Amino acid sequence: MMLYLTTFPYQESSCIMGRRDVQIHFLTLLVLYFSVMEERNSTEETPRNNALAQRRSKSYRQSMRSCVEATHLAYTSGLLTALRIPRSRKAPKSCDITKQVDPDQVALLVKKEWQLSYVTPLYQFRHTQLKSYSKQLSAFMVSEKQQGLAIEVGQELGFKVNFSVVLGLAETDKDAETVFIQILSKQVFSAKDDAPKVVWSGWLTCVNGDLDYLRSLPLEFVSLPLFCTRGPESLTVLVKSWFENIFDCCFGPLDINSTNLQWLASLWTGCHPTINIQYLKLVWTLPTLPPMDVTYTVHPQDAWELWDSMRQVDTTEDSISIDEVTGFIKGLQSHFFRHFRIDLSAGSLMQISTALGSSHHSGKIKIASPNYIPTILQLLTECALLKMPI
Known part of the structure; x- marks a missing residue:
């Protein structure tokens, strides 16, 4: 509640009330105040009202605690916010990331331009089920194509999807390991021995995510808030749709x-x-x-x-x-x-x-050097978490 006090110039001629009248008026206000308080206290002292008050207080505390637990990053429920600006961030340190990450997997991430999105926590996502996810997403894409969905890739025989884990990028025990996705297709007029061509790539990651937020998530959820894609937008829409249907999540654009x-x-x-x-x-x-x-x-x-x-x-x-x-x-x-x-x-x-x-x-980034991948991904992970709706 805001209290506003307004002062006016004092004019002696405008004072029409005597001192005695002021005292009587003041005493009248005191009597009314104490009578109201007495009536309120007598109402609140009944056992039933005490029980109601305690239940309401307990319910309020629980609701407030749930709000606090869900808003570690200064979110407002239902709104997209990016209000928290850290006072400092870690400076980049040159390190040979290929010592902790497979060089072939590092090569998949660098020297390519990625379009960024955020994604809410994935429900019942399991890193041990990646082969099953590959088959499910492949079947989903074939089904959507048979329904007449336009996929702007070219004349292709079919799609093959590969899910894999990029081990070594996670920096804390609460960070989920990065998941890399490739969609391959073989053209109609290609030779029989030609290998399928990669027509779309994407990956989900979490590097040094906010620990308070990650600890507050139920065990059924996995947080991989940063989603990077490269390829036709029609395939990106299909992949996002499949994730939303299977893991009860939602995506949104992540600008920088x-x-x-x-x-x-x-x-x-x-x-x-x-x-x-x-x-x-x-x-x-x-x-x-x-x-x-x-x-x-x-x-x-x-x-x-x-x-x-x-x-x-x-x-x-x-x-x-x-x-x-x-x-x-x-x-x-x-x-x-x-x-x-x-x-x-x-x-x-x-x-x-x-x-x-x-x-x-617009949310596009290209990391040309592998030396500073963890630092850049930490920044982007923070951006994704701050952009995420509650």
């Missing part, structure tokens, strides 16, 4: 907002002393008529020196603070304004790219 693009720009710039990023290119969209896109390419050494100057003394080596990210982007914008008199802060950052990878506001 300006703040997270700034994080990625800072993370990749921070890699420069270890791995040369070769260039830093940023694309802003300015709210002009018509809208104007500004492409800003920065020399890698200049970008690194600016980033290094923004590093705070009290920041640990394995983290990057939001203040450092903001200062880095503002430094780039100030430099651009001095030369071209264009204020990039008035627009929105839409795209970033380096030799290590690229990302677009």
Whole structure:
């Protein structure tokens, strides 16, 4: 409840009530107040009302506790939110991921552009049933094709689906192992000995997910919130439809907002002393008529020196603070304004790219180097969890 107090200029001529009248009026209010409180107390002291009050209080506590347990990430029930901006994130560390992940599986993830989505927890999903899921999804696609569904792949004999596990990406015991999906097809006019061609790829992952959220999930649910796809949209729709029918989940688009693009720009710039990023290119969209896109390419050494100057003394080596990210982007914008008199802060950052990878506001990302896959996937996992409706 908000209490608003309004003061007015005091005017002696407007005071028409004497001191005695004020005292009587005040006593009358006190009598009315205590009479009402006495009546309320007498009503609440009955055993039946006490029992009702206790039950209501207990029910309220339980409902509030369930709401709190379901909203560890500052969600609002039924709404999509992304209000929680961490003060710091882990800085990327160069590591040979092929020591913990099969190099052939790593090659499936890197140097390809993926379209991002979020997916709610999967009900009764089991990593031990992947062969069965492969057959079920294949049968589902054949059934949908026989019903006349247009699948924009070409003239194909049929579809074969492969589910597999990418071991080694999970960083905590609560992270579910990554699941990779491939859809293969053999063209009608291909030779008999030709191998089926991969026409669609996708994977579900969770890397260093929020522990409070993961612990709050019932045992029947598996959280793989980040869904990355590559291939015809018609096949993506089919795969999502099958998952929704079998595992009682739902999908949604996962865009990468300006703040997270700034994080990625800072993370990749921070890699420069270890791995040369070769260039830093940023694309802003300015709210002009018509809208104007500004492409800003920065020399890698200049970008690194600016980033290094923004590093705070009290920041640990394995983290990057939001203040450092903001200062880095503002430094780039100030430099651009001095030369071209264009204020990039008035627009929105839409795209970033380096030799290590690229990302677009629409939810597209390409990871060109395997060295920093865990860090990037951790950021995207966090974005997916924050985007998810409750």
